[in-house]
Amino acid sequence: MTTEEVKKETPKKKKESGKQVVIPLLQHIGITCKPLVKVKDEVLIGQKIGENSDGLCAPVHSSIAGHVVAIEERLHPLCGKISSIVIESDETNRAIEYNPHNNPSKEDIINAVQEAGIVDLTGYPLYDMLTTYNRIDTVLINLTFPGDVNSNCAPENIPKIIEGMKLLMKGSGALDGAFIIHKYNQSLSSVIKSKLHDENIEIFTVKDNYSPTMANLLAYEITGIPVPNTQTPLDAGVILSSASGALAVTRAVNEGIPHIEANVTVSGAVRNPGTRRVNIGTSFKEVIQSSGGYSGEPGKIIMNGSLNGTAQPNDEVPVIKSTTEIIVQSTDEVLCESPGPCIHCARCVDVCPVNILPGRIASFSDMGMYDECFKMHVSSCIECGQCFYVCPSNRHLVQLIKFAKVELVKLLTIPDEEATPIPGCQTCENPCLLGEPFISGGIA
Template structure:
């Protein structure tokens, strides 16, 4: 046996697997529609939602199903997942293309393709809600989304995605929201919009994460939105660069959401942007960037302030993954938090105008009823309170803990008004309203 033959045997023995969670959206876990040992193609539907909030899940690789079982999820503990072993052929289903789609075709394509926003909401459900949509906004101020998806070669596709959303929603106008100091992106969008009379550009001072959707809508439109509502209640469809690209691909090329662009930064040898198949492990993505440079101390998904610290690098990339940050063991802070000194810095920087330090103190004492009275659910989890705290208090972690406890205590009696998602071990990143005694809290 030659060296080449040995290499081929080893390659077969370690064929890559993808672990595709059946929960990548706001809603209930999808039901698998494939069985163990089933052969699947790239783009084939493998999971179907069973309520109005869920979206289908598709295979990102060609191969055969080796297991359907609980696997670690980057956000929700462990969820049922479909494990597929690649056959290395990249065979696909037949994708249906379109050059001039109608409104009905766009909506149907989004239903079948399973496109979700960075906060987990289904674009199809947003478009088919009974809310009247007047404006489509695409948030290009979130750094993780911009670095991953706003390369110069993607600008035209993002604008096409915006136009498809405007057509599908019957909106009268659209706008791109860009950070004021990002002159290169502003110039690129301006160049692409030279014939688009109904699409404008607005600039903002700060970085708006997906959880800050209501605050961003208020800054642009002047309409205040309570935390129990969404921008749709103000007639605004708020999307992202990654979703605009996914919309364009789903509608014009017929390709479901099976890949995402992910920026990898921090303690890796070759930081950069990678186009990653859904279900690929975080470790594989990091290995594609040359691996860890030194001993990793922490891995954070989707933002240094508002992101999620991962317990392991074996969790998969999901539809809402846009940024992976690796911190070395030397970079991870191990400071012992001190007492609150009543400086009110956390209050000064809080975009939701709540009292983060006071809420954290009540949460630390287990007084979650007091946290509720202080509007803990209005927290958008931006992380600014932690950044400015001179006592290094774990303010955001305590607020998230209180949200978790309240979520477990409150009863979801009106299922028609809740998302139906009860699978999270942590508070819903999309801040889905709590339901108690038939009313939104």
């Protein structure tokens, strides 16, 4: 898979075509990639442009053919500014020669997944799950996250998802596999049932929607093994992936194509909402324009779900590997009520999936009593956003809880140069507020 293998074509350059992609060098949990290309280098589709062998890292690949314009810090949808490779298209579709596997062995699968730089929706590099020291019994594919299901579970993708599941089972040595589907999503479950011809793969129905940050809870629900926030589902012997991850695995192993595309559903205040296949690195603006543009004045752009997605500072941010959903809210949909007093109605307690008292913790956090928050198990919170969703008094529960966590980290950190840095984004020393899937939830 080197560039020399590719036959040279005459590039048809057009000066005015300024189609650019911005590929962040950090699209996963782990360390930032080092760029493998320099400014003005020519790159092809699928060419590896960033890698770091020093630690947990998923390599990044160019999603278009063209030349590198700049390597600089650009806005990232989750982590503020991250050094990124900016590539300008030359309007050709020259790609590297892909290296598909027809009858892959376990090592082939792991190598292909690692080389393709596949990142799951949680932001976790998928190859690291396959090469874990834990004994893996089961591969689960979570089909309950609405954004993922809307984007990736079109009927023509179902055979590929099942194929991805089989590859993941082979790659990890797991004997069982299961699709997890919401109990009201009967159509999806019947489609999968009709395509599924394997005794080892089952279909589980669950009552709730599980977003990627709720991976530990889902593993607990299926296996019965409690997974604390300091661990991952791997510790319960479970690989938990998503439809997007399974699709990428199938493409990487069977076709040899690295993770350079994502299915993105655009919804909300746009003219033609729907699902589109976009290259990694395309700006949100372009994706929204291909969906017919904004209808009305946009007030908020959210990536990956209204409940626990991340609001974007502007629409120049690029699509990254874990993007499945772009939601545009018009200005009058944006919430801007001021919070009232807590009336202790306990609606937040009733919806909390981890069984803590969000309203009480938020009140303590509001008063600056972070030690009390710690006693009330603030660290168990997975920031799913459901307490904020049901609060009748408009209290900013999630924000207050996150604030308490940050203050606790400051209080509990030993002032020592040798203290272990927070994994993930390394652009600043502060605990990350923007990139919650990268730092909190089931992963941190």
